[in-house]
Amino acid sequence: MIPLLLLSPVAGVILALLARAPWQAALGTAACAAGLLSGAVIQGMSPRVAAWGDLLRLDELGSYFLLIVAGIHFLCSVSAYGYFRRELEGGHIGPAKVRMYHVWTNLFVLSMVVVVCSHHLALQWVAVEATTLFSAPLIYLHGDRRGMEAAWKYLLICSVGIAFAFLGIIFLSRAAGDIPLTYTALPLAAKRLDPRFLRLAFLFFLVGYGTKMGLAPMHTWLPDAHSQAPGPASAMLSGVLLNCALLSILRVAPAIPGAYASPLLILFGILSIAVPALLVAVQRDIKRLLAFSSIENMGIVVLGLGFGGAARPAALLHVLNHSVAKVLLFLVAGDLILRFGTQKIRHIHGILRESPLRGVLLFGGILAITGSPPFGAFWSEFGILVGGIAGGHLAVSLVYLILLAILFGSFLMYGSDMVFGEGVPRKLSGPELWCLLPACVLLLASLWLGLHVPSGLYKTLERLSIVVAFS
Amino acid sequence: MKFVAHITLFILLGPLLVGVVRKTKAFLSCRQGASVFQPFLDLWKLFRRGIVRSTSASWVFDLSAPVVLGASLVLAAATPLWSREVPLPMHFILFLYLMALPRFFQTLAGLDTGSAFGGLGSSREVAVSAMAEPALILSFCGLAYLGGADTVSGMVAVVPPGRIPWRPEVILLAGTMFLLLLAENARIPVDDPATHLELTMIHEAMVLDHAGVDLAMIQLASGVRLVLFSAIVSGILFPQALSLPTFLAIPAAVVKVVLSGALIGAVEAGMARMKLSRVASYLLIATVLAAIALSVRYAG
Amino acid sequence: MNTITILLLLLGFHIAVTERIPTAIRSLAAQGALLALLPFLASPRPLWRAAALGFATVAVKSVAIPAILTHAVSRLEIKRETESLVSTKTSVLLTGVLSLSAFVACARFGLSGQDQLGAAAGLTLLFSGLLMMTTRVKAITQVIGFVVLENGIFLFGASSGSEFTLPIELGIFLDLFVAVFLMGILMLKIQRTFTHMDVRKIHTLKD
Numbered sequence: 001m002i003p004l005l006l007l008s009p010v011a012g013v014i015l016a017l018l019a020r021a022p023w024q025a026a027l028g029t030a031a032c033a034a035g036l037l038s039g040a041v042i043q044g045m046s047p048r049v050a051a052w053g054d055l056l057r058l059d060e061l062g063s064y065f066l067l068i069v070a071g072i073h074f075l076c077s078v079s080a081y082g083y084f085r086r087e088l089e090g091g092h093i094g095p096a097k098v099r100m101y102h103v104w105t106n107l108f109v110l111s112m113v114v115v116v117c118s119h120h121l122a123l124q125w126v127a128v129e130a131t132t133l134f135s136a137p138l139i140y141l142h143g144d145r146r147g148m149e150a151a152w153k154y155l156l157i158c159s160v161g162i163a164f165a166f167l168g169i170i171f172l173s174r175a176a177g178d179i180p181l182t183y184t185a186l187p188l189a190a191k192r193l194d195p196r197f198l199r200l201a202f203l204f205f206l207v208g209y210g211t212k213m214g215l216a217p218m219h220t221w222l223p224d225a226h227s228q229a230p231g232p233a234s235a236m237l238s239g240v241l242l243n244c245a246l247l248s249i250l251r252v253a254p255a256i257p258g259a260y261a262s263p264l265l266i267l268f269g270i271l272s273i274a275v276p277a278l279l280v281a282v283q284r285d286i287k288r289l290l291a292f293s294s295i296e297n298m299g300i301v302v303l304g305l306g307f308g309g310a311a312r313p314a315a316l317l318h319v320l321n322h323s324v325a326k327v328l329l330f331l332v333a334g335d336l337i338l339r340f341g342t343q344k345i346r347h348i349h350g351i352l353r354e355s356p357l358r359g360v361l362l363f364g365g366i367l368a369i370t371g372s373p374p375f376g377a378f379w380s381e382f383g384i385l386v387g388g389i390a391g392g393h394l395a396v397s398l399v400y401l402i403l404l405a406i407l408f409g410s411f412l413m414y415g416s417d418m419v420f421g422e423g424v425p426r427k428l429s430g431p432e433l434w435c436l437l438p439a440c441v442l443l444l445a446s447l448w449l450g451l452h453v454p455s456g457l458y459k460t461l462e463r464l465s466i467v468v469a470f471s
Numbered sequence: 472m473k474f475v476a477h478i479t480l481f482i483l484l485g486p487l488l489v490g491v492v493r494k495t496k497a498f499l500s501c502r503q504g505a506s507v508f509q510p511f512l513d514l515w516k517l518f519r520r521g522i523v524r525s526t527s528a529s530w531v532f533d534l535s536a537p538v539v540l541g542a543s544l545v546l547a548a549a550t551p552l553w554s555r556e557v558p559l560p561m562h563f564i565l566f567l568y569l570m571a572l573p574r575f576f577q578t579l580a581g582l583d584t585g586s587a588f589g590g591l592g593s594s595r596e597v598a599v600s601a602m603a604e605p606a607l608i609l610s611f612c613g614l615a616y617l618g619g620a621d622t623v624s625g626m627v628a629v630v631p632p633g634r635i636p637w638r639p640e641v642i643l644l645a646g647t648m649f650l651l652l653l654a655e656n657a658r659i660p661v662d663d664p665a666t667h668l669e670l671t672m673i674h675e676a677m678v679l680d681h682a683g684v685d686l687a688m689i690q691l692a693s694g695v696r697l698v699l700f701s702a703i704v705s706g707i708l709f710p711q712a713l714s715l716p717t718f719l720a721i722p723a724a725v726v727k728v729v730l731s732g733a734l735i736g737a738v739e740a741g742m743a744r745m746k747l748s749r750v751a752s753y754l755l756i757a758t759v760l761a762a763i764a765l766s767v768r769y770a771g
Numbered sequence: 772m773n774t775i776t777i778l779l780l781l782l783g784f785h786i787a788v789t790e791r792i793p794t795a796i797r798s799l800a801a802q803g804a805l806l807a808l809l810p811f812l813a814s815p816r817p818l819w820r821a822a823a824l825g826f827a828t829v830a831v832k833s834v835a836i837p838a839i840l841t842h843a844v845s846r847l848e849i850k851r852e853t854e855s856l857v858s859t860k861t862s863v864l865l866t867g868v869l870s871l872s873a874f875v876a877c878a879r880f881g882l883s884g885q886d887q888l889g890a891a892a893g894l895t896l897l898f899s900g901l902l903m904m905t906t907r908v909k910a911i912t913q914v915i916g917f918v919v920l921e922n923g924i925f926l927f928g929a930s931s932g933s934e935f936t937l938p939i940e941l942g943i944f945l946d947l948f949v950a951v952f953l954m955g956i957l958m959l960k961i962q963r964t965f966t967h968m969d970v971r972k973i974h975t976l977k978d
Contacts, residue, residue, distance in 0.1 A: 054936075055936070055938070120935070120939065122935045122939045126942035126943055126946055129946040130946060130949075133946065133953055136957075137953070140957070140960070143960065145961075148960055148961050148964060151957060152910070152954075152957050155950065155954055155957065156904070156913060156917065159950050160901070160904065160917065160920065163897075163924055166943075167924055167927065170924070170931050170933045173931070173932075173934075174931045174933065181935075638773065639777040639888060642774065643777060643781075646781070749859075751860060752788070752860050752863060755860055756784075756863055759784075759863055759866065759867030759870075760781075760784075763780070763867065763871070763874075766870070766874035766875065767777075767874065767888060767891075769878060
């Protein structure tokens with residue numbers, strides 16, 4: 001199975017390189033993404049663990065993340081077709097650059113597939129570093145100075161962060177001795193590992209991969225990078241790349257003593273919610289707003305993992321909910337930016353009057369990402385709160401609740417400014433079907449996850465939360 | 472007897488080392504260069520000349536040259552050149568302060584004549600040596616720590632014979648000492664001994680007013696000083712050579728001195744003089760290296 | 772091994788204090804060549820593995836990366852001086868303090884002997900790389916700092932005896948190479964659009 005999963009992005013790269021016209025490249029990417037998605041679904045259904053050699057192994061946790069990667073990639077590749085068609089019509093970008101977009105995106109997805117399939121932690125490190133390298137060209141695709149500035153920061157800060165994670169791997173191998181650094185072997189030997197090195201290893205993992213996840217205070221690159229990439233690329237960066245970094249931390253978690261790890265996770269988590277809560281109120285750029293929301297949501301996930309107990313499955317569920325809602329928002333935002341020709345929030349208003357579909361999508365997305373019922377994120381955020389209170393973290397839970405309320409207020413303010421109000425003088429052109437169809441699917445998915453969490457999913461998450469529990 | 476032999480060897484090697492440095496420098500810049508024995512002839516010439524002294528100079532000026540030479544020879548008596556046994560074992564703190572004594576007199580003499588260049592040279596000399604002081608003290612402390620002895624002769628031979636000598640901290644300390652050698656003896660990255668431009672001089676400006684026998688004594692003293700530092704650096708790096716039997720050890724000492732002369736000459740030929748303002752960085756680097764050597768020792 | 776470690780440390784020190792970019796690049800290449808010897812000393816069996824790693828180290832760290840950087844220097848026609856937000860003296864002192872703290876940290880942590888020297892030297896390189904990345908003004912010196920940092924981690928890993936299978940080790944080298952390559956390309960592009968390489972002036976994106 002794994003060779004097939006790896007093959008489909010590779011095929012996407014080849015098709016994009018062979019393509020004569022942008023639409024061909026887009027079609028190739030979408031087809032390969034569909035292949036990857038079906039592969040991921042088949043693997044997800046089957047109870048067997050796929051393995052290829054000692055280095056690659058896809059267990060249930062990996063499958064869960066792979067499904068998110070593949071699903072989002074498929075929807076983004078559909079949306080990218082519509083997005084770049086508009087960009088080409090507008091003359092913002094040349095066909096060669098669109099082709100490069102498809103090449104880099106497929107490589108980027110390939111590296112993420114390797115991240116989720118890695119059995120060996122050092123291989124996973126290599127793959128995470130590769131995600132940075134392959135996604136950097138997406139950020140400066142337009143070749144303007146802001147994009148380059150963002151890409152420079154992204155490359156430098158993430159590379160240094162990842163270097164720290166490698167230091168963590170060195171400490172881990174020191175702690176492990178002869179035990180191979182695989183996520184199956186380490187938890188079994190958790191009691192035999194040298195605790196001093198283990199603690200250092202986890203600290204460096206958290207700081208290193210946390211940089212890649214955008215945890216505060218290592219988040220500084222994230223708003224720049226996510227706001228400068230083209231719409232679908234921003235969606236991928238925000239919706240799936242952050243999850244891959246999270247998975248890298250989860251893989252080592254079972255070997256770490258919980259008494260040491262939990263306070264650290266809670267600290268980073270609450271900090272990552274607090275920083276956006278304070279900074280969101282002064283944002284002027286719609287994509288930066290969404291990027292800060294990503295930091296916040298990663299903070300929520302990490303906080304949930306730190307709480308442990310009932311909060312852990314909720315945190316894993318929140319990974320999915322965040323991806324769905326955030327990708328929806330980035331896709332809609334990308335479309336709006338093309339229509340309005342600006343990323344400034346104050347120039348975007350009256351969407352509902354001009355284009356009801358976009359208005360509903362944007363407002364729905366904002367409700368979904370802030371965790372209001374009836375969307376999925378409500379349940380996961382609520383679950384984390386319950387888990388926190390049940391785990392005895394009353395004060396932290398209270399702070400968490402207050403910060404969520406602040407964020408909800410800010411987002412609702414921006415959302416109502418953009419969606420309601422007087423229409424713009426120019427009439428918006430009709431909805432670009434390919435751009436908005438994936439967004440509709442995602443909105444429905446979020447709604448579905450909110451109204452009815454499938455029992456199969458819930459059981460899976462319960463099982464996974466035992467897998468990622470600290471020792 | 473031994474005392475006389477020790478001092479004589481220092482006095483003979485001093486001008487030779489200066490000659491070797493000049494010859495290497497000439498060779499590397501594709502010049503013929505004077506013979507390595509030229510400094511002996513220079514000294515001979517100077518010793519036969521009378522003294523011309525400034526009318527404004529006082530007894531301090533007259534005293535300075537003999538004190539400089541005398542102090543340098545006392546220091547030489549404490550430095551192991553071919554054997555661990557030295558005529559005058561000396562605590563390293565005393566050694567460091569005795570090193571400052573000739574400089575004190577030299578700077579006074581530079582000021583004493585009242586000439587502009589003398590004062591300029593003195594002030595620069597004092598500045599450089601003040602900045603070199605921490606590095607010097609730190610590296611001597613490091614050597615004392617490594618060697619487990621507080622006399623200069625005891626600590627230079629840090630490694631017992633028969634063991635692998637090149638521990639990292641030893642290499643670091645030798646490097647620091649070499650940097651200090653260049654700074655303390657007015658060699659190139661810090662000062663240019665061959666310059667003819669008074670404005671850029673440091674050491675040479677200070678002794679500009681000395682002539683004849685006085686100048687000869689000062690030049691001899693600086694040669695001895697150079698040998699002294701080379702002996703310390705090579706003693707750190709090759710302590711085994713210090714425990715050879717005497718008939719082998721003396722030629723070995725001569726070889727070491729000639730080699731270090733070649734090294735100094737190579738550095739002088741390959742580098743340009745630093746700006747005065749960068750000398751501080753240079754000496755700071757030496758200090759930090761000595762500190763790292765100490766911490767390596769502490770860690771290992 | 773000890774000698775190599777000390778030489779690496781000194782070269783790192785040299786890179787941190789030198790004020791000329793080409794000199795720094797040369798020292799970086801020399802560091803790469805020294806690092807290539809480590810696999811032979813740390814884990815010489817099987818020989819072909821050590822040889823492959825040594826070859827990869829030389830190819831990436833002392834040929835490819837210096838070539839990219841040299842190319843960038845000549846193409847960008849930047850001045851040869853490194854520019855720093857702090858004076859040379861301050862950075863000398865800071866590097867010294869950092870290396871002292873690295874040694875003390877390693878001693879406190881209870882590593883000993885061979886281990887300790889390598890680990891402390893690796894940490895020192897890492898710290899001085901970070902220092903260069905944060906205090907230097909020019910983009911290229913930041914990249915040099917990044918490579919020094921990576922070298923430090925490499926040394927640290929080699930002295931802690933962490934080994935992975937060959938594909939992973941080669942993957943690590945490939946990652947480093949691609950990272951520097953991309954940074955090089957970005958530098959050229961930044962130069963073209965910003966007409967300067969001063970990262971102090973790159974701050975259009977902020978909150």
